[in-house]
Amino acid sequence: MSRIQVIYSGKVQGVGFRWKVLQISKKYAVSGYVQNLNNGKVKLLVEGKDSQVGKMVEEVGTELRNYWYSLERETKLGEPHFKDFSIKEY
Incomplete structure:
Protein backbone atom coordinates (compact mmCIF):
# COMPACT_ATOMS: atom_id res chain seq x y z
CA MET A 1 0.00 0.00 0.00
CA SER A 2 1.15 3.55 -0.77
CA ARG A 3 0.37 6.97 0.60
CA ILE A 4 1.64 9.91 -1.41
CA GLN A 5 1.20 13.56 -0.53
CA VAL A 6 1.76 16.22 -3.19
CA ILE A 7 1.65 19.98 -2.61
CA TYR A 8 1.09 21.94 -5.84
CA SER A 9 2.13 25.59 -6.21
CA GLY A 10 0.92 27.85 -8.99
CA LYS A 11 -2.46 29.00 -10.28
CA VAL A 12 -4.19 26.08 -8.57
CA GLN A 13 -7.03 27.78 -6.69
CA GLY A 14 -10.15 29.21 -8.28
CA VAL A 15 -9.64 27.30 -11.54
CA GLY A 16 -11.45 24.01 -10.85
CA PHE A 17 -8.24 22.19 -9.91
CA ARG A 18 -9.78 20.22 -7.03
CA TRP A 19 -12.84 19.24 -9.08
CA LYS A 20 -10.61 18.00 -11.91
CA VAL A 21 -8.55 15.96 -9.45
CA LEU A 22 -11.75 14.45 -8.07
CA GLN A 23 -12.81 13.44 -11.60
CA ILE A 24 -9.41 11.83 -12.24
CA SER A 25 -9.63 9.92 -8.94
CA LYS A 26 -12.77 8.13 -10.14
CA LYS A 27 -10.64 6.15 -12.62
CA TYR A 28 -8.58 4.59 -9.83
CA ALA A 29 -9.12 2.45 -6.74
CA VAL A 30 -7.75 5.06 -4.33
CA SER A 31 -8.79 7.02 -1.28
CA GLY A 32 -7.69 10.33 0.17
CA TYR A 33 -8.48 13.95 -0.57
CA VAL A 34 -7.58 17.15 -2.38
CA GLN A 35 -7.65 20.41 -0.43
CA ASN A 36 -6.99 24.13 -0.91
CA LEU A 37 -4.45 25.44 1.59
CA ASN A 38 -4.46 28.89 3.18
CA ASN A 39 -1.17 29.76 1.46
CA GLY A 40 -2.66 29.43 -2.05
CA LYS A 41 -1.35 25.92 -2.69
CA VAL A 42 -3.30 22.67 -3.14
CA LYS A 43 -2.62 19.50 -1.18
CA LEU A 44 -3.28 16.06 -2.67
CA LEU A 45 -3.16 12.94 -0.49
CA VAL A 46 -3.66 9.65 -2.32
CA GLU A 47 -3.56 6.19 -0.77
CA GLY A 48 -4.13 2.67 -2.03
CA LYS A 49 -2.26 0.04 -4.03
CA ASP A 50 1.11 1.21 -5.30
CA SER A 51 0.20 0.99 -8.98
CA GLN A 52 -3.11 2.84 -8.59
CA VAL A 53 -1.62 5.63 -6.47
CA GLY A 54 1.32 6.11 -8.81
CA LYS A 55 -0.85 6.23 -11.91
CA MET A 56 -3.27 8.73 -10.40
CA VAL A 57 -0.53 11.06 -9.17
CA GLU A 58 1.12 10.89 -12.58
CA TYR A 90 -10.03 24.02 4.87
Whole structure:
Protein backbone atom coordinates (compact mmCIF):
# COMPACT_ATOMS: atom_id res chain seq x y z
CA MET A 1 0.00 0.00 0.00
CA SER A 2 1.15 3.55 -0.77
CA ARG A 3 0.37 6.97 0.60
CA ILE A 4 1.64 9.91 -1.41
CA GLN A 5 1.20 13.56 -0.53
CA VAL A 6 1.76 16.22 -3.19
CA ILE A 7 1.65 19.98 -2.61
CA TYR A 8 1.09 21.94 -5.84
CA SER A 9 2.13 25.59 -6.21
CA GLY A 10 0.92 27.85 -8.99
CA LYS A 11 -2.46 29.00 -10.28
CA VAL A 12 -4.19 26.08 -8.57
CA GLN A 13 -7.03 27.78 -6.69
CA GLY A 14 -10.15 29.21 -8.28
CA VAL A 15 -9.64 27.30 -11.54
CA GLY A 16 -11.45 24.01 -10.85
CA PHE A 17 -8.24 22.19 -9.91
CA ARG A 18 -9.78 20.22 -7.03
CA TRP A 19 -12.84 19.24 -9.08
CA LYS A 20 -10.61 18.00 -11.91
CA VAL A 21 -8.55 15.96 -9.45
CA LEU A 22 -11.75 14.45 -8.07
CA GLN A 23 -12.81 13.44 -11.60
CA ILE A 24 -9.41 11.83 -12.24
CA SER A 25 -9.63 9.92 -8.94
CA LYS A 26 -12.77 8.13 -10.14
CA LYS A 27 -10.64 6.15 -12.62
CA TYR A 28 -8.58 4.59 -9.83
CA ALA A 29 -9.12 2.45 -6.74
CA VAL A 30 -7.75 5.06 -4.33
CA SER A 31 -8.79 7.02 -1.28
CA GLY A 32 -7.69 10.33 0.17
CA TYR A 33 -8.48 13.95 -0.57
CA VAL A 34 -7.58 17.15 -2.38
CA GLN A 35 -7.65 20.41 -0.43
CA ASN A 36 -6.99 24.13 -0.91
CA LEU A 37 -4.45 25.44 1.59
CA ASN A 38 -4.46 28.89 3.18
CA ASN A 39 -1.17 29.76 1.46
CA GLY A 40 -2.66 29.43 -2.05
CA LYS A 41 -1.35 25.92 -2.69
CA VAL A 42 -3.30 22.67 -3.14
CA LYS A 43 -2.62 19.50 -1.18
CA LEU A 44 -3.28 16.06 -2.67
CA LEU A 45 -3.16 12.94 -0.49
CA VAL A 46 -3.66 9.65 -2.32
CA GLU A 47 -3.56 6.19 -0.77
CA GLY A 48 -4.13 2.67 -2.03
CA LYS A 49 -2.26 0.04 -4.03
CA ASP A 50 1.11 1.21 -5.30
CA SER A 51 0.20 0.99 -8.98
CA GLN A 52 -3.11 2.84 -8.59
CA VAL A 53 -1.62 5.63 -6.47
CA GLY A 54 1.32 6.11 -8.81
CA LYS A 55 -0.85 6.23 -11.91
CA MET A 56 -3.27 8.73 -10.40
CA VAL A 57 -0.53 11.06 -9.17
CA GLU A 58 1.12 10.89 -12.58
CA GLU A 59 -2.15 11.64 -14.40
CA VAL A 60 -2.96 14.60 -12.13
CA GLY A 61 0.52 16.01 -12.74
CA THR A 62 0.22 15.61 -16.50
CA GLU A 63 -3.41 16.61 -17.02
CA LEU A 64 -3.20 19.70 -14.79
CA ARG A 65 0.34 20.73 -15.76
CA ASN A 66 -0.81 24.13 -17.04
CA TYR A 67 -1.92 25.12 -13.52
CA TRP A 68 1.12 24.31 -11.38
CA TYR A 69 4.77 25.37 -11.63
CA SER A 70 6.28 23.37 -8.78
CA LEU A 71 5.38 20.51 -6.47
CA GLU A 72 6.59 18.89 -3.30
CA ARG A 73 6.08 15.13 -3.21
CA GLU A 74 6.35 12.96 -0.11
CA THR A 75 5.75 9.24 0.32
CA LYS A 76 4.21 8.41 3.68
CA LEU A 77 4.21 5.11 5.50
CA GLY A 78 1.17 3.35 6.86
CA GLU A 79 -2.15 1.89 5.95
CA PRO A 80 -4.94 3.91 4.30
CA HIS A 81 -6.84 6.29 6.57
CA PHE A 82 -9.75 7.12 4.24
CA LYS A 83 -12.50 5.00 2.70
CA ASP A 84 -13.04 7.17 -0.40
CA PHE A 85 -11.60 10.14 -2.27
CA SER A 86 -13.08 13.59 -1.70
CA ILE A 87 -12.60 17.32 -1.81
CA LYS A 88 -11.71 18.42 1.71
CA GLU A 89 -12.54 21.91 2.90
CA TYR A 90 -10.03 24.02 4.87
